[in-house]
Amino acid sequence: MATDVQQEPAPTTNDGELPVVGIDRRRAGLGTVGLAGFLGLWWLAALFQPAYVLPSPAVVAEAAVAEFASGEVFVALGQSIQHWIPGTIIGTTLGVAAGVALGWSSLLDDISSPVVRTLRPVPPLALIGFAIAWFGINHAGAAFIIAVGAFWINFYASYGGVEGVSDDLLDVARSLGVDGDLALIKTVVIPAASPEIMTGIRTGIGRCWMLVVAAEIFGVPGIGRRILRASNNLQVDVVITYILVLSIMFLLVDMAYRAVQKRVLVWR
């Protein structure tokens, strides 16, 4: 009976490779055109404005070179990373764990529902007072703000993912001898919900870069602090430099994450 398998439609490995490359090239080309157009418009607009309202790309480039040359950028980046990394990791871990637990157990969900609904609308920035009181004006305090942001995104993504896990897969697993909540969560629920969980983590990572600026409002050093200080001094070129640094960091981390995600979710 092994011989007749071949008569069925052959499994496809992937979509054609060549057209994909073509589309990528086309997208890259159009993207370059769009970027050039944006820079052109910016330049044109800057001609009629003083530098403290809108500096031209050339002025920003000069400021960027100066900030990089003095090493200021790397110092600020190094400081921000010290709360971005722990904040993101802690918030993501707790958010996924809570989302999976409450998505799985209706008992836990019912118990925690009033608390969750009360805390959910609180913006991370409203918790600055707690950050200072509990942790102080330091990396731990900023990490707390970032972690709160990461927590909710991951909580809801994981919760939704777990709710969507098919009962049939759970039935199959039970009939194959998987017994008990923890075993089912490990062997079925988390893998089945992993696309949603991983999308949540990705959104959370991006959100945390934005929160870096906000979390430094109360005086923790880093890129956000540099942006706020430059704003107060009307150094718009420096502000834009650090915004670009944030964008580039976000892009790099996001690209790396997407590569990992693609590998983990190769079965999709």
Add this chain to the structure above:
Amino acid sequence: MAMTESGGSSVQVSGVSKRYASEQGSVRALADVTFGVDPGEFVCIVGPSGCGKTTLFRILAGLEPATRGQVTLNDSVVTEPTPNMGIVFQEYHLFPWRTVRGNIAFGLEKAVGLDGTDRDQRVQQLIDLVGLAGFEDSYPKSLSGGMKQRVALARALAIDPALLLMDEPFGAVDAQTRERLQDELLDIWQETGKTILFVTHDVEEAVTLADRVVVMGRDPGQLREIVPIDIDRPRSRTDAAFGTSAERVRSLIEN
């Protein structure tokens, strides 16, 4: 095939009734269904949609409780899915994040007294048994319907259940593949000696496969009759005896 199989087990369905609550009061899905299955027997449950055969399947599998009556498997009452029975659904329900090999190995990973080498060997035997050699590392998304159902069958067989419970397993594949899968299932049944309970709405399929056909009628939840199919295998659909049996089953469903 040098696989050690545990052989079949007996099933007894005793006075099973099922009622569902609905807005118009309770609705009857099964009414006092009773029949037995001998060890190693191949029994098909056939009936039109809405006759309660899927409800019966879910109660047999322990996925749903009966309102009254009970199902026993080798004299122990079925209350939840157990590794004593392998379940195969129409929609396959493969684990999409696992390869063919990973799906088949799923039930063996927690098995006691089975070390890694034994497990790999058993998985490879099952892959060969269902004719999927060469596709071990494929994910379900890249398999055809027929191949997916082969994986589901191998996965259910992996834990060496005494009973295979199948709910319209070949309902979602094309006619040609279906006939081939039926032949393969009969081969596997004869090779392993499992007891098989097979739900279908296809009268020809039931008469092709079964030792006995449990016929359910249009009035919901009623077992009409149990029709023995005393035709030697392999059976041909053009055979006169086949036609007579199929006609008999069909008339029981309709009247």
